[in-house]
Amino acid sequence: MLKVFHCDFHIHTCLSPCAELDMHPRAIAEKALAAKLDVIAICDHNSSENVPYVITASQGKNLKVFPGMEITTIEEVHFVAIFDSMSALESMQEYVYRHLTGENDEKRFGVQAVVNEKGEVEAINEKLLIGATDISLNVLLDYVHNLNGLAIAAHIDRESFSVLSQLGFIDKDMPFDALEVTPFTGLAQARIFYPELENYSFITSSDAHYLKDIGTALTKIMLEEPTLTELKMAFSRQNGRRILE
Numbered sequence: 001m002l003k004v005f006h007c008d009f010h011i012h013t014c015l016s017p018c019a020e021l022d023m024h025p026r027a028i029a030e031k032a033l034a035a036k037l038d039v040i041a042i043c044d045h046n047s048s049e050n051v052p053y054v055i056t057a058s059q060g061k062n063l064k065v066f067p068g069m070e071i072t073t074i075e076e077v078h079f080v081a082i083f084d085s086m087s088a089l090e091s092m093q094e095y096v097y098r099h100l101t102g103e104n105d106e107k108r109f110g111v112q113a114v115v116n117e118k119g120e121v122e123a124i125n126e127k128l129l130i131g132a133t134d135i136s137l138n139v140l141l142d143y144v145h146n147l148n149g150l151a152i153a154a155h156i157d158r159e160s161f162s163v164l165s166q167l168g169f170i171d172k173d174m175p176f177d178a179l180e181v182t183p184f185t186g187l188a189q190a191r192i193f194y195p196e197l198e199n200y201s202f203i204t205s206s207d208a209h210y211l212k213d214i215g216t217a218l219t220k221i222m223l224e225e226p227t228l229t230e231l232k233m234a235f236s237r238q239n240g241r242r243i244l245e
């Protein structure tokens with residue numbers, strides 16, 4: 001039976017230098033539940049080291065957590081990749097780290113903390129996570145799809161780090177599974193602003209960097225269960241699965 005799931009596929013943790021330290025795995029799971037979200041994806045900049053802890057923190061609760069990452073391409077385009085298993089995400093991570101250079105400057109960008117489900121600091125990541133990989137968008141999208149993941153163009157309505165700001169256009173053949181807009185634009189306005197993108201599914205996400213952001217945006221999706229296969233169907237409007245706009 002199909003039912004409506006409240007989804008937010010773009011939530012950062014304290015591993016992202018620009019996110020607050022209060023964004024630790026257990027706090028995120030608790031806040032997502034309090035905000036009545038059913039499905040979330042954890043997407044830190046070019047990294048996924050806090051994902052397993054958010055999954056552990058959500059175990060036994062009514063919250064599905066998809067493993068994910070917000071990847072920066074060589075063109076400085078941000079996109080969100082989500083997977084149905086940690087092993088797929090780990091393969092993606094290995095590839096991204098191989099193509100990411102530089103060291104974080106904590107004073108300038110912020111601390112990048114790996115924190116477990118108990119709130120204990122496991123490690124400080126010293127890579128330049130806020131930087132760009134040296135791989136092009138097309139190659140990265142193929143890599144995600146080869147791992148059976150979904151690729152969502154992030155915040156296309158933002159004036160920086162979006163496909164539109166960096167490339168100037170979204171070709172209707174670009175293999176994005178969906179396009180994300182910020183809650184400031186929202187789905188109804190996105191349809192008006194981007195008529196040329198009518199073939200794509202739109203979603204809206206919080207892109208939460210602070211606990212207070214969780215629950216400020218969600219996408220309602222009709223699914224039988226919260227799996228990546230079902231989501232794929234919803235993004236391509238198959239078998240009654242769909243996004244409620």
Ligand SMILES: [Zn+2]
Nearest residue numbers: 070078154161
């Ligand atoms: Zn972004």
Ligand SMILES: [Zn+2]
Nearest residue numbers: 010012070207
């Ligand atoms: Zn983000």
